[in-house]
Amino acid sequence: MKVLLYGYGNPGRQDDGLGNEFINRMQEWVNKESLEGFEFDSNYQLNIEDAHAISDKDLVIFVDASIEDIPDFCISKVTESSKMSFTTHSASPGYVLDLCKKLYDKSPVTLLLHIKGYEWNFKEELTKKAEDNLEKAIDYFKEKLRNPISLIQFEIPEF
Amino acid sequence: MTKKITIEPVTRVEGHGKVTIYLDDNGNVVQSRLHIVEFRGFERFVQGRPYWEAPVLVQRLCGICPVSHHLAAAKAMDVIVGAGTGDGLTLTGEKMRRLMHYGQIFQSHVLHFFHLASPDLLFGIDADPAIRNIIGVAMKFKDIAVQGVMMRKFGQEIIEVTAGKKIHGTGAIPGGINKNLSIEERDRFLYGPDPMNVDKMISWSLDAVNFFKDYHKKHRELIDTFAAFPSNHLSLVRKDGAMDLYDGVIRAIDTDGKKILHDVDPQDYLKYIAEEVKNWSYMKFPYLVEYGKKDGWYRVGPLARLNTADFIPSPLAQKEFEEFKAYTNGKPNNMSMHMHWARLIETLHAAEMMKELLNDPDLQKDDLVIKGTRVNEGVGMLEAPRGTLFHHYRVNENDQITMANLIVSTTNNNEPMNIAVRCVADSMISGQKEITEGMLNAVEVAIRAYDPCLSCATHALGKMPLEVSLYDSKNNLIDKKRT
Numbered sequence: 001m002k003v004l005l006y007g008y009g010n011p012g013r014q015d016d017g018l019g020n021e022f023i024n025r026m027q028e029w030v031n032k033e034s035l036e037g038f039e040f041d042s043n044y045q046l047n048i049e050d051a052h053a054i055s056d057k058d059l060v061i062f063v064d065a066s067i068e069d070i071p072d073f074c075i076s077k078v079t080e081s082s083k084m085s086f087t088t089h090s091a092s093p094g095y096v097l098d099l100c101k102k103l104y105d106k107s108p109v110t111l112l113l114h115i116k117g118y119e120w121n122f123k124e125e126l127t128k129k130a131e132d133n134l135e136k137a138i139d140y141f142k143e144k145l146r147n148p149i150s151l152i153q154f155e156i157p158e159f
Numbered sequence: 160m161t162k163k164i165t166i167e168p169v170t171r172v173e174g175h176g177k178v179t180i181y182l183d184d185n186g187n188v189v190q191s192r193l194h195i196v197e198f199r200g201f202e203r204f205v206q207g208r209p210y211w212e213a214p215v216l217v218q219r220l221c222g223i224c225p226v227s228h229h230l231a232a233a234k235a236m237d238v239i240v241g242a243g244t245g246d247g248l249t250l251t252g253e254k255m256r257r258l259m260h261y262g263q264i265f266q267s268h269v270l271h272f273f274h275l276a277s278p279d280l281l282f283g284i285d286a287d288p289a290i291r292n293i294i295g296v297a298m299k300f301k302d303i304a305v306q307g308v309m310m311r312k313f314g315q316e317i318i319e320v321t322a323g324k325k326i327h328g329t330g331a332i333p334g335g336i337n338k339n340l341s342i343e344e345r346d347r348f349l350y351g352p353d354p355m356n357v358d359k360m361i362s363w364s365l366d367a368v369n370f371f372k373d374y375h376k377k378h379r380e381l382i383d384t385f386a387a388f389p390s391n392h393l394s395l396v397r398k399d400g401a402m403d404l405y406d407g408v409i410r411a412i413d414t415d416g417k418k419i420l421h422d423v424d425p426q427d428y429l430k431y432i433a434e435e436v437k438n439w440s441y442m443k444f445p446y447l448v449e450y451g452k453k454d455g456w457y458r459v460g461p462l463a464r465l466n467t468a469d470f471i472p473s474p475l476a477q478k479e480f481e482e483f484k485a486y487t488n489g490k491p492n493n494m495s496m497h498m499h500w501a502r503l504i505e506t507l508h509a510a511e512m513m514k515e516l517l518n519d520p521d522l523q524k525d526d527l528v529i530k531g532t533r534v535n536e537g538v539g540m541l542e543a544p545r546g547t548l549f550h551h552y553r554v555n556e557n558d559q560i561t562m563a564n565l566i567v568s569t570t571n572n573n574e575p576m577n578i579a580v581r582c583v584a585d586s587m588i589s590g591q592k593e594i595t596e597g598m599l600n601a602v603e604v605a606i607r608a609y610d611p612c613l614s615c616a617t618h619a620l621g622k623m624p625l626e627v628s629l630y631d632s633k634n635n636l637i638d639k640k641r642t
Contacts, residue, residue, distance in 0.1 A: 011326060012219025020326060043325050044225065048274055048293060049312035082294035095294070102297035103305055122204045122219050 003148050004054060004108075006041045007063040015117025015130040018065040022115065025138055026145070035145065046091045051099035057108045059148055061141075062093045065130075066114040073137040078110035109152050113137060178602055180584050186591060188584040193577050193606065194440055202563040210239055210554045211333050213563075217550070218327050220565075223612050226263040226318055226328065227543035228565075230256055231550040233331035234406075234539030238426070239554055241531025242334040244406070249529050250521040252335035258516045259321035259330060260405050260541065265360070265509040266314025267544035268461075268502050271610045272367060273307025276499050279604050280374055284381075285597025303370075306363050309354050316355075317513060320344045335528035342523065349517050357514045361475065364507040368479055371500050386495035386579040386605040389414035391447065391456065392463035393571070395542050396422065400469030402480075402508065404542040410467045411447060411457055416491050420447060425540040428549060434566065444573050445566055456574035459546025460609060461501035466491040473515070476508035495579050498608045543568050545610045569611040579605040 005026055011017025020042045027040040041053065046062070054060045062078070080101055081094030091099070093112050101107050115137050117130045126134065144151055181190040201220050208216060214233040218225035233256070238244060248256075278291045281300060289295075297304040315325075322328025323338060330336055348357050375382050391414065395407035409428060411420035420431055434443035435452050446455035457463070471480045483492070483504060492501075516522065539550040546568030553562040583605045587598050 010219065012216070044223070047311065048270065048308050049315060052308050052312060082289070082292060098294055099297055099304075099308075102294060103301065103308065122201060122216075124219070 001037050001059065001148060002039070002057045003037055003059045003061070003145075004039045004041065004057045005061045005063065006043075006046075006050070006053075008043050008045050009065050010044050012122065012124050014119045014121055014123045014125060015127055016065050016120055017124070018115040018117050018126065018130055018134055019063040019113075021126060022063045022113070022134060022137060025134075026141060029138075029142060030145065033146075037148070038145070046093065046096050048091060048096075048099060050091070050096045051103055054096065054108055054110070055100050055104040055106045059152055060097075060108050060110040061113060061151070062110065063113045063115070064093075065117040067117060067120075068114070070114055070116050072133040073113060073115045073140070076112050076114070078112050080107070111151065113141075178580055178606075180580075180588060180602075182588075187589045188581070191577070191581045191584045192439060193573075193580050202565060205552075205560050205563045207559050207561075209558050210236055210552065210560055211558075213552065213560065214331050214333070215327055215329055217565075221612060224263070224267065224543055224545070226259060226322060227541065227548055228550070229322065229328055230260055230331055230405075231539040231541050231543075231548045232552075233333065234541065235537040235550045235552050236333035237335075237539070238537030239534055239552065240333040241533055242529045243531065244426070247529065248335050249524075249526040251339055251524045252527055252529065254516055254519055254521050255321055255336040255339060255527075256331055257405050258340070258513060258522070259318055259328075261509040261512045261516070262314045262317030262321065264314075264404055264544050265506060265513065266311045266318070267610075268506040268509070269307060269310040269314060271544075272499060272503060272506070273303065273310075275607055275610070277303065277307075279600075279607075280371075280378075280499075284601050284604050285595070288596065288600070291600075306366070310360060310363055313348075313355060313357075313360050317348065332528065334530045337527065339524060339527065340517075340522040345517055345522065348513070357510065357517060361507065361510040361514060364503070364510045365475060368500075368503045368507055371503050372482075375500065382496045383494050385601075386582045386608065387493055388495070388575075388578050388582055389493050390458045390575055390578075391419060391450075392466040392491060393420065393447075393457040393459055394464040394467045394547055395425070395540060396468050397472075398422070401472045402464055402468035402470070402505075403472075404464070404505070404509075406541065409540070409547075412467055412491060414491055414493060416466075416489070419450065425549075426538045428538060428540070428551070432549075432566070434570075440573070442570055442573050443566075445571050446574075457571070458575045459568055459571040460498060461505050462492060462495075462498045463546065464542060465501045465504065471504070471508050473508050473511035475511055476504055479504045479507060495582075495605060495608045502610075545569060545612055546571050567612075569609070572609045572611065576606055576609050576611065579608070 005023055007019030007023035009016040009019045011020045023040050023042045030038050078093045078097055080098035082098050093110060097110050115133050119127045177194050179192050180188055183189050205213060205216055213236055214229050217228040217232045220228050242248060274293050277296055278293060281296060282291045293304060319325050322330040330338060350356060353359060391411055393411040395403060396410045397403035397407045408422040409420055409425055410422050413419050423431055431448055432445055433448050434445045436443055446452050465483055471477045483500060536553045541548055548568055549566040551564040552560055555561050580602055583601050587601050588594060
């Protein structure tokens with residue numbers, strides 16, 4: 001089973017780097033635990049080439065910071081979406097998944113982990129509250145990644 | 160009664176932008192403005208930081224074109240550490256940076272054409288927005304969409320090996336570069352399995368130029384007249400007049416092709432270029448001092464670069480350049496939609512340059528950094544994908560930055576984008592009783608031709624829908640649309 005964990009955001013903008021930091025820490029943990037079948041990636045934003053990157057995966061977990069009024073973190077199942085995102089040079093997870101389906105006829109199970117952030121200034125440091133949320137999300141996924149097949153049949157949990 | 164139409168924010172451009180168009184009682188356009196909310200706080204943020212941090216710090220400014228800011232800041236710091244400008248670096252240092260830069264130009268231009276422009280061209284400006292996007296292209300023109308994806312991936316991978324990593328690359332440092340290119344890295348791009356090799360990228364780039372030329376033949380009136388207007392043009396050129404996207408002297412020409420800025424040293428840019436502030440926009444309006452605010456504004460970007468350069472120093476792109484120039488009998492090309500043609504010729508040039516550099520054994524050498532006598536001020540300029548980028552810094556005796564001034568490509572194109580909006584509003588909205596989605600998209604197409612990037616790196620804050628509002632002369636909201 002091939003699993004891709006992909007965080008995106010700008011770590012130079014405080015909590016916008018939550019997704020990137022999640023990837024850093026999970027990669028370290030997966031290596032330490034010698035778990036197999038995982039790939040990690042991190043970037044400023046998703047883009048069209050990511051449709052190719054996810055096309056040979058069974059499970060994809062995108063990780064992003066959120067400014068919305070959500071719990072400390074939340075997980076949703078990504079569905080294909082042809083809706084353009086507002087920004088020119090970035091794409092939403094649903095958009096990437098849709099492009100993957102159209103171009104490569106593949107539809108990996110795709111989840112989106114949102115971690116709540118609070119501050120977005122020119123600083124390379126997570127806020128304390130965002131750090132707490134990150135830790136909670138990591139603890140949750142450490143358990144799940146030991147048996148990633150459970151995430152394939154993922155039901156949105158209560159948080 | 161005057162009506163006001165607001166397009167807020169403009170879709171498929173970075174950051175926050177809105178367009179307002181004011182109509183009189185007869186429905187004729189009396190005024191149009193492109194308003195842009197830009198982050199200017201960055202220049203203050205870097206004050207007090209050690210100068211050697213600048214090439215990494217500036218990548219916080221924009222998650223879309225971080226490589227351009229990285230390299231422009233590094234070039235300014237080259238001056239400060241006494242490494243001089245341009246060819247003052249070691250061969251390996253300069254060529255590694257050039258490879259990084261051409262990778263950036265390549266991936267950015269590809270994204271713009273395939274992702275942003277091709278839906279408008281393939282389906283038409285007034286086509287259903289539900290299909291007028293890259294997903295629509297993927298369904299109807301799958302081969303083109305796959306090419307776009309793989310070409311962008313290639314450019315991104317070039318950046319990764321030269322900058323060191325995808326996020327906050329550290330490749331360029333004051334006075335040089337911190338790594339060379341290994342044989343394994345080189346061979347991956349020269350001889351990678353189809354299609355991930357540079358020969359295929361050149362071949363596909365040529366296909367893209369031919370695609371545009373074919374489209375142009377079939378839609379000549381649209382491409383030649385849409386948002387066409389006379390202007391000055393400005394860019395860097397090599398000292399011998401060749402196109403050079405990484406380094407050179409500043410040249411500007413007027414709408415007839417007469418040189419109005421004669422190949423001046425970027426270190427002296429403040430003698431020639433000033434910025435006007437207008438009370439209705441957060442973004443400044445640059446102009447050539449000698450010609451004043453009214454007549455001194457200019458265009459930057461691919462169209463300007465093909466207008467200012469005497470030739471392109473790579474064979475396939477030069478051949479296309481000659482055809483491009485012949486179309487206007489050697490005179491400057493002032494047709495906004497020809498920006499796409501120019502962009503694709505530059506894409507081809509970038510692919511050719513990547514191949515030339517990948518074959519250059521200097522990239523495997525170990526002489527990476529040079530330093531000289533430290534000074535307190537430096538300017539770094541380059542031609543970013545969207546146009547000329549200025550980074551200017553002063554530092555004190557404690558190595559802290561005391562002043563930063565950045566003029567980004569989109570700021571340089573502020574006045575031209577406003578004029579492009581007015582052109583389209585005049586031709587497509589004036590006198591019409593009903594404002595259709597197609598008309599509003601036409602305004603956006605004119606703006607998108609300039610590929611503006613409004614420095615909205617914090618994507619979590621950037622998720623806004625398109626909102627269109629219609630006001631009467633008393634500023635009463637009479638209609639509102641949201642996508």
